[in-house]
Amino acid sequence: MKKKRKKKQHRRVYKYQIREHPKNVRLGNMLDDLCDVHNHFMKLENRYYRIYGKYAGRYRLQPHLTKLLERTDQYWSWIPRDTLDAVIIRLHLAWERFFDIPGTGRPKFKRKGRYRSAKFQSGYKLEAGRVRLSFKEWDAPSQSFKFNKRWFSFHQHREWKGNVKYIQILRDAAGTYWLYVVTDNTSKEVLPATGESVGADFGMDTYLTLSTGEKIDSPQFLKHALTELRKRYKSLSRKIKGSNNWLWCVRQIARLYRHISNQRKDWHWKLATDLCRRFDLIVIETLNLDGMKRLWGRKVSDLSFGQFVEILKFKCFKHNREFSQVGQWTPTTKPCSDCGYQNKDLMLSDRQWSCPECGSDHDRDINAAINILRAACDPVVEQM
Secondary structure (H helix, E strand, O other): OOOOOOOOOOOOOEEEOOOHHHHHHHHHOOOOOOOOHHHHHHHHHHHHHHHHHHOOOOHHHHHHHHHHHHOOOOHHHOOOOHHHHHHHHHHHHHEEEHHHOOOOOOOOOOOOOOOOOEOOOEEEEEEOOEEEEEEEEEEOOOEEEEEEEEEEEEEOOOOOOOOEEEEEEEEEOOOEEEEEEEEEEOOOOOOOOOOEEEEEEEOOOOOEEEEOOOOEEOOOHHHOHHHHHHHHHHHHHOOOOHHHHHHHHHHHHHHHHHHHHHHHHHHHHHHHHHHHHHEEEEEEEEEOOOOOOOHOOHHHHHOOOOHHEEEEEEHHHHHOEEEEEEEOOOOOOOEEOOOOOOOEOOOOOOOOOEEEOOOOOOEEHHHHHHHHHHHHHHHHHHOO
């Protein structure tokens, strides 16, 4: 019998950059120790899986963690207990997805420096522009751990709304630390109704083709940064691996990738906002992105269709717009949008074609966008 998965809760996440400071090393040490916790319990899970063919689960591993903190691995005790428990819960959910969802990969071990985030449900205090984390330090005279509260400053460029549920500390590949504040705010910014609906067809040459006839091209930020990336990778190849110069080059490459990702994400947010302002109903198609990556590789990653769909879903929820997706196998390209004739001879290279039944001239992408919108409004088309 399949387990009933909990309904996903809508929560708002606010991201702030933690200011550079020598004491940020403390955060790096915490993430490295959490990496050791992750790998230790991964070994236990793998051993349990070999013997019993299933995962041990958080309710067996958390009592074991209590024993480790009392006896062998006391040096983990300086990290708040709920942060240590969050590592086990994350492993529990990863194994749950591995067993329940077909095609999901098996959880893996983490290398030092590759464990990215720590979750704090308690032991923190937020103020304007700074956060206090409660760690522990070994006190030699009393031979016990005592609380040592540390303040970290962050760049608070906007206020968060709602009640704070928890916070996360994240370290990216460039070595920058970020604070994520997760709140229960689900307030909506309702936009005025327009009475308009639109279907959108994704493409490799034209990013979005709307049923209104408008075509939107992608800036392809990764493509324009390839020359600079090649220069930096060439410089990296001349450094001794593990040296300070090599590490500096790795960080420079990570910063460039972060810049490209931020540019793309900014463009996606602005495009999604523009569509929500103009249309009450937005319909898109469901794509087989894994198959497309096998065919076109880097270009599909540069266009980042999946990220845009998630952003568009959130913007539609925020602005009270209706969002819909037609099925992957819904016929949208070959049918004529005027009379419904199926053009079975249509090839991928045919960008323009005429319907032999009604004589209508079609742009391939605009015709598909119109059919996508029609499929969402007419259930009969979806089942064809």
